[in-house]
Amino acid sequence: MKATKLIFPKWINTAVRLSLVGAALTAGTIAVVGKFLTMPETVDVGYQPTQPVPYSHKLHAGEMGMDCRFCHTTVDKADFAAVPPANTCMVCHTAIKKDSDKLAAIRQAFADPNKPVQWTKVHKLPDFVYFSHKVHVNGGVSCVSCHGRVDQMEVVQQQKPLGMAWCIECHKNPENALRPKEFVTKLDWTPPAGTTQQEIGLKIKNENKIHPPVENCAGCHR
């Protein structure tokens, strides 16, 4: 019997196998590159918008040592950390540097409460995340854990990724962040000599029974 004429030459077998391997490699490369290009560490860290008033946290919170809560009054009482109204600025600036051009927008907002200063939000979470400032602050998580050394920033910049993987890291091991509540706004706090962060964190975690949600999605998502 005469052999049937094959449509494809025999080397096609090798070519198909090779192209499958090639497709897998390409897909893998795209996935890896895509992951690194779009992760919060790449996309969000470094955001530093120009604000309508050149307020310096470095001067107020750093050099003058004002507590974060002088302005962000609700941070340990409510879920959100309030951006202060112009009145708070004017507590001092009715007297200090009262004619400064840099403060013109503040004076305007102070004169007309219906036209507040429109600050640009720096640290954003998606609307499906229900983060509570008071729970974290009163539990012993310092501002510095999520916002970095704001007391050294002339213009506030996002320094932490604030992505879910990053949140979960701390939720799994809260002892790496917990500190005595009275030092929550002391951004340069370090554990006293002879102790470690882990020792102090574990003690606070056990004493206050701190179990942040890890596998319970509804802990943060509703």
Added chain:
Amino acid sequence: MTRRIFILLVLASALTGCGLRPAGNTTPLQVHPDMDSQPKFKAQSASAFFADGRANRPAVPGTIAYGHLHEDDVLMTGKDASGNLVKSNPLPVTEATLRYGQERFNINCAPCHGRLGDGNGLVKTRSFGALNPANLQETRLREVADGHIFDVITNGIRTMQPLDGNIPVSDRWAIISYVRVLQRSQLANIKDVPTGTDIKAPDPSATPIPAASPAASSATGTATTSPAASAAASPAKATPTKK
């Protein structure tokens, strides 16, 4: 080959974070925007619906929010029914109140009045002479009614602006309790130290410390035994030391 080099370059730049990293003002890229922005208002967010552009709404005139009916005049204004400043704090003085008052004093008052209440806060020293915060250790302010301090925090006085928006009512009273502790602590003498405490006897040649004024004595009972008091007072001033 060129393609491989390109991929390596992209990968390297992504890894070092200079790929899509926002430079300053660039709004961060939203990779999966699906439900990031929902049609709802969060605290202090902007709103295109209301004329003033704010999602936060002021209370409608003539209405009172649930739980915000302030019937207690003494607590809310520091004045009694006939409009006189109340002499003493309507909140009970407990260690917890004093500790809380200490925390709130250090947050809200210390920037100008100093941690000792002596009127030498860091803001004052940086104010180019524009601010002259009161020295809370003055005899006049030791003898003043608690209601007066409440009134000043609430409505301001001279260059001091009203702080009613910053400090809730109960916090104000806690701060007042702690101010009394501060005032008392600066008049402390060796007799205030509980017996059995291991300290050196005072130097008889040291300047005698005047007795506490009557107004400050309202907080005395708790103050002298409270750790808050000892924590507040600087060791150099509170404890008589040998020269």
